[in-house]
Amino acid sequence: MKYALKEILYGRKKYILIELLLILLMFMVLFLSGLASGLGRAVSSAIETMDADSFIVDDSAEQLITVSSVRTSVLDELRAKGIQASPLDIQRMYIIRDGHSEKLNITYFAVEAGSFIEPETIEGTGLAASSARDPILLDDDFKLDGISLGDTVKDPATGLSFTVAGFVDDRMYGHTSVGYITIDSYTRLRQASDPMYEHIPHAIAVKGNADYGFEGNGLEVVPKQKIIEKIPSYTAEHLTITMIVWVLVIISAVIIGIFNYILTLHKQKQFGVMKAIGMKNTELAGMVISEVLIISLFAALISLALTFSMAAAMPEKMPFYLEVPNAVTVTAAFVLISVLSSMLSVINISRIDPMKAIGGGEE
Amino acid sequence: MSDKLLELKDICKSYRDGSGKRVILDKVSLTVGRGEFAAIVGPSGSGKSTFLSVAGLLLTPDSGNVLIGGKDVTDASKSERTMIRRRQLGFIFQSHNLVPYLTTADQLAIVQEKSMREKVKIRELLSELEIDDCRDKFPSMMSGGEKQRTAIARAFINDPDVILADEPTASLDAERGRLAVEMIRNEVRKRNKAAVMVTHDTRVLDLVDVVYRIDGGRLIPEAKSGEI
Ligand SMILES: Nc1ncnc2c1ncn2[C@@H]1O[C@H](COP(=O)(O)OP(=O)(O)O)[C@@H](O)[C@H]1O
Numbered sequence: 001m002k003y004a005l006k007e008i009l010y011g012r013k014k015y016i017l018i019e020l021l022l023i024l025l026m027f028m029v030l031f032l033s034g035l036a037s038g039l040g041r042a043v044s045s046a047i048e049t050m051d052a053d054s055f056i057v058d059d060s061a062e063q064l065i066t067v068s069s070v071r072t073s074v075l076d077e078l079r080a081k082g083i084q085a086s087p088l089d090i091q092r093m094y095i096i097r098d099g100h101s102e103k104l105n106i107t108y109f110a111v112e113a114g115s116f117i118e119p120e121t122i123e124g125t126g127l128a129a130s131s132a133r134d135p136i137l138l139d140d141d142f143k144l145d146g147i148s149l150g151d152t153v154k155d156p157a158t159g160l161s162f163t164v165a166g167f168v169d170d171r172m173y174g175h176t177s178v179g180y181i182t183i184d185s186y187t188r189l190r191q192a193s194d195p196m197y198e199h200i201p202h203a204i205a206v207k208g209n210a211d212y213g214f215e216g217n218g219l220e221v222v223p224k225q226k227i228i229e230k231i232p233s234y235t236a237e238h239l240t241i242t243m244i245v246w247v248l249v250i251i252s253a254v255i256i257g258i259f260n261y262i263l264t265l266h267k268q269k270q271f272g273v274m275k276a277i278g279m280k281n282t283e284l285a286g287m288v289i290s291e292v293l294i295i296s297l298f299a300a301l302i303s304l305a306l307t308f309s310m311a312a313a314m315p316e317k318m319p320f321y322l323e324v325p326n327a328v329t330v331t332a333a334f335v336l337i338s339v340l341s342s343m344l345s346v347i348n349i350s351r352i353d354p355m356k357a358i359g360g361g362e363e
Numbered sequence: 364m365s366d367k368l369l370e371l372k373d374i375c376k377s378y379r380d381g382s383g384k385r386v387i388l389d390k391v392s393l394t395v396g397r398g399e400f401a402a403i404v405g406p407s408g409s410g411k412s413t414f415l416s417v418a419g420l421l422l423t424p425d426s427g428n429v430l431i432g433g434k435d436v437t438d439a440s441k442s443e444r445t446m447i448r449r450r451q452l453g454f455i456f457q458s459h460n461l462v463p464y465l466t467t468a469d470q471l472a473i474v475q476e477k478s479m480r481e482k483v484k485i486r487e488l489l490s491e492l493e494i495d496d497c498r499d500k501f502p503s504m505m506s507g508g509e510k511q512r513t514a515i516a517r518a519f520i521n522d523p524d525v526i527l528a529d530e531p532t533a534s535l536d537a538e539r540g541r542l543a544v545e546m547i548r549n550e551v552r553k554r555n556k557a558a559v560m561v562t563h564d565t566r567v568l569d570l571v572d573v574v575y576r577i578d579g580g581r582l583i584p585e586a587k588s589g590e591i
């Protein structure tokens with residue numbers, strides 16, 4: 001390790017270039033990785049952050065809440081068993097601000113006021129505490145559209161007006177910000193276009209992962225993670241970017257491997273001499289591997305620092321969400337694959353004939 | 364321990380040459396004792412490097428035996444040879460062949476066995492070779508003579524039985540070349556080692572104890588120039 005570090009410091013000009021390249025690549029990797037989770041979050045955060053463990057949907061809905069419907073009696077049965085359960089409707093719409101004509105996309109989450117799936121507000125009051133007939137809790141991204149507490153927003157299709165009772169943090173679904181409304185408001189919304197409508201929840205959110213005994217009864221208990229994966233576009237986007245991330249990780253690591261191999265090819269005589277004077281293959285391999293380890297660790301740390309400081313300075317609307325465990329997994333994989341790629345050099349060194357040291361100085 | 368620190372017995376070595384084979388060493392024998400400095404001369408291509416490689420356990424002879432410190436090491440395994448080279452042999456090469464990114468002190472430390480740290484002090488060795496001030500210098504900051512003296516120091520760092528020098532004056536001018544060989548001789552005498560130097564530089568032969576000429580695959584003792 002000591003001698004590898006000495007070599008790097010001695011030849012720093014040569015190593016700075018490769019470090020720059022690796023830092024750039026790893027920065028891109030971490031950035032894309034953050035973007036992948038950010039986009040994923042924009043699709044699913046309202047479900048991810050929901051204080052529920054699984055959802056009961058009808059078994060023909062293919063685990064998609066928006067196309068499911070669950071008879072209301074199920075809710076009563078669950079509650080009778082002492083299970084924490086709450087109805088949930090998800091409906092994509094748009095709203096306009098009072099006195100404006102611009103349509104803003106929204107996904108309504110209709111919940112029972114005061115239930116465990118109603119999120120904590122970061123500003124204003126909850127649905128139950130609001131005195132308005134039709135209160136709404138908006139994701140705080142709507143603030144960027146100029147909406148503030150106490151404003152009214154209108155559902156243009158039905159003319160129903162909501163009063164902004166509070167703001168919540170990090171609640172998105174299918175790339176739109178979420179607005180939480182009461183089941184009563186939701187029923188009125190539906191009845192405006194269909195007077196015969198009677199509320200039947202899309203799904204029932206449940207706390208605890210027990211087997212509820214509804215399987216095979218036309219109903220299905222789906223864990224939260226599964227519901228997230230089934231949200232349209234979640235898997236497609238997530239998988240694509242995740243794949244790009246891993247391809248880049250491998251490319252970066254292979255670049256170190258090749259760089260290191262080229263250096264090794266240039267040092268055949270030097271390694272021959274070292275072997276002639278009695279240095280073991282394992283000692284030389286140790287030097288080469290430490291060198292790669294130092295280069296890759298350095299690039300990993302710098303790019304982590306860069307990415308996290310940039311994330312702090314990023315505009316709020318940017319769908320960027322890099323979690324420390326994710327970042328650590330990606331960088332650790334990078335370092336590991338780099339070390340593996342240095343095996344190419346190790347194999348080469350083990351084949352060098354120490355006879356190279358003796359005789360004419362070709363090279 | 365035997366006083367014959369290096370013994371080569373009936374060494375044969377030939378290389379394949381087209382369809383036939385070329386004999387480079389033909390039953391060559393050599394014994395070098397404690398405190399003795401031998402030189403091998405011969406024209407280019409006569410087999411000097413081949414001979415030195417066999418003595419240095421870098422090349423396996425077709426037949427014959429190699430004994431180092433009285434022990435037959437002809438059939439030693441690859442890793443045993445590496446350990447013998449490290450502990451019992453000291454190499455000095457044609458060009459200094461130092462590691463470019465290490466200072467003189469590190470060049471020596473990287474090969475020194477832990478058990479030798481007390482016995483061979485880097486500082487003492489450097490001052491005997493008059494390169495104390497090169498301690499913290501990289502090869503690129505030193506003159507050719509200083510580099511070769513660093514290489515000489517490296518050869519002695521593990522208190523070896525046998526020193527093997529491959530044309531150590533080749534990259535130096537006459538004066539510095541002579542100085543380098545003088546220093547090898549002084550260390551060999553002081554530390555009571557055996558040394559073999561391969562050279563075509565006849566001007567330094569007065570510094571050695573015996574001279575052999577290699578020719579036609581044979582090693583022939585030669586009257587030393589200057590000795591009448
Ligand atoms: N690996 C090899 N394969 C074939 N021929 C070799 C090999 N190494 C050396 N030779 C030949 O052996 C002869 C002796 O080489 P060498 O020992 O290097 O001589 P010297 O050091 O005296 O100049 C030369 O003719 C050289 O071409």
Ligand SMILES: [Mg+2]
Nearest residue numbers: 359360411412
């Ligand atoms: Mg030669």
